[in-house]
Amino acid sequence: MESPPFPKVKLPTIERFDETTDPDDHLSAYKHKMYVQAVDDATRCKNFPATLKGVAQKWFNNLPPDSVNNFTELSILFTSHFVANRQKQKTIMHLDKIIQGPKEALRSFVKRFNLEALQIQYLNAGVAFDAFIRGLRPESFKFELVKKKISTLTEALREVEAFIHATEVCAEAKHPEAKKIKETIQPKKSIPKKAETWAVTSMTTSSKRSKRAEPATSDEPIEFSKDQYSILLKIKDQYELKAPAEKTPYKNKDKRKYCHFHKDCGHETNECKHLKRGLEDLAHKGKMNSYLPQAGRKFQKRDNRQGRRKEDESTDEDVVLVISGGLAAGGPTNRDHKNYLRELAR
Template identity: 80%
Template sequence: MECPPSPKVKLPTIEPFDGTTDPDDHLSAYKYQMYVQVVDDSTWCKNFSATLKGLVQKWFNNLPPNSVNNFTKLSILFTSHFVANRQEQKASMYLGKVIQGPKEALRSFVKRCNLEALQIQDLNAGVAFDAFSRGLRPGSFKFDMVKKKITTLTKALREAEVFIHATEVCAEAKHPETKKIEEAVQPKKNNPKKAETWALTSMTTSSRRSKRSEPAASMEPIEFSKDQYSILMEIKDQHELKTRAEMKTPYRNRDKCKYCHFHKDCGHEINEYKHLKRALEDMARKGKMNSYLPQGGIRKFQKRDDR
């Protein structure tokens, strides 16, 4: 193919194609480097041979004379001849298989989801967001995303970046002054308050006497209609909960990807905090949580006077 001499043209610095990789990837890499140079179509064709090697170079040299008159034609011949090496194009259904593991960090899940989405051509934005939200493990981030009414993958990824950053910042060592303040507000152990006695209204007098002597741990667990995080966000300004105890797990052994809104620290999620569940159960036995108990079969709790 004859072409007029062109001014200084920088040859593409890409890995030579030997016929064992995806021809589309090689063609794209070549185009990206040639676009920045103002050259004619014949120069595109001539310089393309410099990015080939081995048997592929022989294939290019054996092209029939006058069979290529532009780079578009050459691209079609190239990709058609090495079509067997093309990577399989994934459908959008593959994205639905990306699910966050029970202990997988949010950063890891977002990375896997992005890598899978990049392999899907013409991915619908709505399908991508639906797959992302379905794959998320229930927790604080998913709750915040629903609360903020996020409906696009772009906004969801932006929120994920902010959430990850906030979690990592909160996971850093606390300031000494902050720790002293938290220790100061802890209740004194040598001055315990008198425990209040609560019982079911349906109990008889004899059963109440036996119930009073039983430890609190033997009480039947109470199931709520909402998760602990949702309940805490709704009642924190209405009821005063017991002062939260400092986490006992050493900082270095905590899960930095989990954040507790009750402790204002990392280590576990609020829905996993057993002490908060017991505090909410105590309030339920006082009759202050009836709106969060499941409808049907609700047993009313009432305070009993000790006389």
């Protein structure tokens, strides 16, 4: 402190330390400001008290005389005294927790990763690259990094920039007018659906004569003997059920509930309306009879050809069938047929 003053020294313009911030951050900022001016060690010690205030200023004033020989000793005393204000140092374990979300954009993931990496001291470049690769979703971008044999974080971030730029350029812009023009040029072809007849029959039918059943048009919900989740586990490999896309944004969905039909969060499997409709459609096709209550109704497919055959075979007793034409009507020619009619008229 008694050394001659250093010529032309400008006090560093940094926020004064008052015991409420991180001492390491304050010390690092002070070192950088003084390093620019290329001052000696004694000048660093002399100007350091000017960056303190409050409790920190009192601490410096209470230091015993001749207790500091250089700025390194002063730095150790400063950080040791205010160690309680140090921020928790992050390690590579914190970086391993940075994982790209199911619907998170690549730009957002890289931003979070870089922010976390900057808070880790002495971070190894190879370790950081491994954590970055593990955090990526297994999609096309990760495949491209492995295919190109990218081995450093710097190269990976360069590929990120190029991939984001290409994605934004090639993104399809939604133009309603262009869509209408396309539909006008290529109108949708209406494919007629195959007509199927399904009849509802009771389990205890004792009618003597088979009557033609009308197609079931009831919109009443069907009650199954098991819950939807149990039925889905049993039939998922037998029948193909396609889950429609959910319109609810991911941020508005209830993360505590999960639907095994949509394979997404937001609602429970047993509450899924789309799965309910799909199971009811299968029930109307006679494919869910084993999951219906025993005392309830069952569905079976109606064969129209057999129904017509039975109607043709069942004739009334008062009807007389007459064959007109051919050999029984006088002969195969028109003249023979006219002669036959004259015989009948007499």
